[in-house]
Amino acid sequence: MAESTNIVRVTNVYKTFQLGKVEVEALKGVNLAIARGNYISIMGPSGSGKSTLFNMIGGLDKPSSGKVFIDEVDIAQLDAYELAWLRCRKIGYIFQTFNIIQVMTALENITLPMVFAGMNNDLAVEKGLQLLELVGLGDRFSHKPFELSGGQQQRVAIARALANDPAIILADEPTGNLDLTTGEEIISLLKRLSQERNVTVISATHDFKMLNVSDQVVWIRDGAVDKIEDREELSISIGKIDTRH
């Protein structure tokens, strides 16, 4: 039963990096299961292995030992083509720095993953316009990235992440470069989309605003899972965080 509900499963994952002559162990035996349709936040200080874990889940990096399953497929078994397919169709990425492709318009950015997926151009444009409408940028499809504000760029990125109806959206500090209100808008947009489309959202973040909408928060410390908190337990710890501020 657990097999069908867990979209991501990480079992006993270790990752070591070679930095010069020193070996650095970024992950030391991480176990994690993420249920389909949840909104997960991965929290942890810089250098905790948060980004490394995040990259593993996104199929951007392979573990030194242990296994990462995305939709019950072991990513270590995939070749370059299958990994590309996974990135294209299963996972949508959102970045801290938006990473909108500068030479393309908003619409072209959104249609690009659909072109990769082999979708007919007219269909892709139609769907791209719908997605822009969905993120509230319906009238700005022909704008180049530099003509858009940070929040608008992030909205384009969200629409692009949704282009191939992925099962997972990976958001790496999606609000890191945004001001408070814009950040909140982006968070609520992500939350709404995750509910409407039953997409699992996994975000690595420092942003405590994220905690309010998360179904589950995974705290990472020193390359291992420190604790996993569900929504209900969370309100207490948020109280603590608030008082600490």
Added chain:
Amino acid sequence: MADQQIPLAGKKAPESVDRLIVLPLAKSVEISLKSIKVRFFRSLITTMSLVLAVSFLSFVRVNNDVANGLLATQERHLRQAVIRAGYDIGLEDTNVGASPKQRWIIILSLMVCVVGIVNAQLMAVTERFREIGTMKCLGALDRFILRLFILEAGMQGLAGAGAGALAGALFALIGALLRFGLVSLTAVSWTAVIGSVAIAIAVGCVLSLIGVLYPAIVAARMQPVEAMRVEQ
């Protein structure tokens, strides 16, 4: 897209091989054209070294063509004029070949040009790390990136080499006109001139592609996670 809801679950991984990621050629051409257009000034500088080297090649070759044309007329005073212009021809020679010195200078200039292109393209790749990484995160394969860079270099090469070859030929002909008078244009074999220009264009294209090969492979091999790590 009917298969979007089918999860990978329960299937052996190799089965997804047939569901390939694609980038139609027309689309790649469109993307590379756009990226040249957006970075026009940059592309211009990259292309400039090629323009100069190719125009030099074409200039030298067309000059030789003109000299050969003049020699072919068998007229004594034209032969004297050609010798006075600095061509080393023996008493019996009926045509001007490229001298070893000339050949060396041309080869040297072309080599410098290739190094210049490699340098400029490597810079361009570094500049575009983020863009390449993003494309890879969206599912682009190594060969899409390779193809985009090669297409771009091909277009730059064609444009640059074309402009350079024509400019070089034009200057050579104008120079000949000023030095030898109208007879140089009537005596010259135009098929030889066109051949020289074509050779110069072809050499330019090949050089441009050679120059982009290493940078493009660097770009294509890059792991998406590395691209994301690059700061701004």
